[in-house]
Amino acid sequence: MTPPITVCVEGNIGSGKTTFLKHFKKFPEVRVFDEPISKWRDCQGYNLLDLMYKDPRKWSLCFQSYVQLTMLDLHTKPIVQPIKMIERSIFSAQYCFVQNMRNEGLMEDAQYAVLSEWFDFTTKNLPINLDLIVYLRTDPEVAFKRIAQRGRSEENAIKMEYIQSVHKLHEDWLINNQKHLPCPVLTIDANLELADMAPNYQLCEEKMFQKQKATVAN
Numbered sequence: 001m002t003p004p005i006t007v008c009v010e011g012n013i014g015s016g017k018t019t020f021l022k023h024f025k026k027f028p029e030v031r032v033f034d035e036p037i038s039k040w041r042d043c044q045g046y047n048l049l050d051l052m053y054k055d056p057r058k059w060s061l062c063f064q065s066y067v068q069l070t071m072l073d074l075h076t077k078p079i080v081q082p083i084k085m086i087e088r089s090i091f092s093a094q095y096c097f098v099q100n101m102r103n104e105g106l107m108e109d110a111q112y113a114v115l116s117e118w119f120d121f122t123t124k125n126l127p128i129n130l131d132l133i134v135y136l137r138t139d140p141e142v143a144f145k146r147i148a149q150r151g152r153s154e155e156n157a158i159k160m161e162y163i164q165s166v167h168k169l170h171e172d173w174l175i176n177n178q179k180h181l182p183c184p185v186l187t188i189d190a191n192l193e194l195a196d197m198a199p200n201y202q203l204c205e206e207k208m209f210q211k212q213k214a215t216v217a218n
């Protein structure tokens with residue numbers, strides 16, 4: 001049995017990942033996993049996402065270690081379909097969000113060290129094979145506007161500077177390859193309005209099904 005290929009959709013907050021993934025739910029060959037945000041909002045009754053945004057210095061480690069666990073669950077979950085699509089990954093958790101919290105002084109170095117040890121161990125010892133990253137690239141201004149439009153309560157205090165620094169870490173990783181790239185990256189201009197995204201959907205479909213056929217062929 002050929003293992004499924006895994007495609008991760010990466011991008012800033014408000015870059016349109018959930019909307020993009022919705023398009024692929026119509027394919028029977030594709031199993032789509034949205035970000036487990038419902039778990040982050042209710043971990044045994046605690047809304048860790050809200051706690052993190054309200055007091056990041058106190059709750060970043062707790063929140064990001066739970067994010068790590070829930071992402072590893074998605075990466076390692078067996079599926080019957082030939083293609084697994086995940087919103088974000090254990091890699092963006094570490095390279096974009098955990099890194100940002102450390103850079104902004106919201107996480108102590110010792111806490112960052114513990115999360116990094118977990119990241120190194122799990123990515124080395126667990127079967128996390130990414131085959132393609134789809135990077136929904138947006139300008140911070142576009143992402144920021146969409147966050148306001150979406151109106152997620154926990155995100156209502158997010159500042160533009162936060163979106164800019166998360167954007168820069170995505171660019172450092174996925175465009176400038178300053179961090180480990182686990183697989184090829186397909187960069188898509190996600191500034192476009194939904195109505196103009198059809199050609200980008202096509203591009204991603206072709207690339208994804210092409211890769212899947214290649215693994216079957218081997």
Ligand SMILES: Cc1cc2cn([C@H]3C[C@H](O)[C@@H](CO)O3)c(=O)nc2[nH]1
Binds near residue numbers: 013089093
């Ligand atoms: C992998 C990963 C996803 C992720 C999302 N978030 C935040 C950004 C958004 O406000 C919300 C949903 O993506 O969670 C985070 O702080 N750290 C994360 N790490």
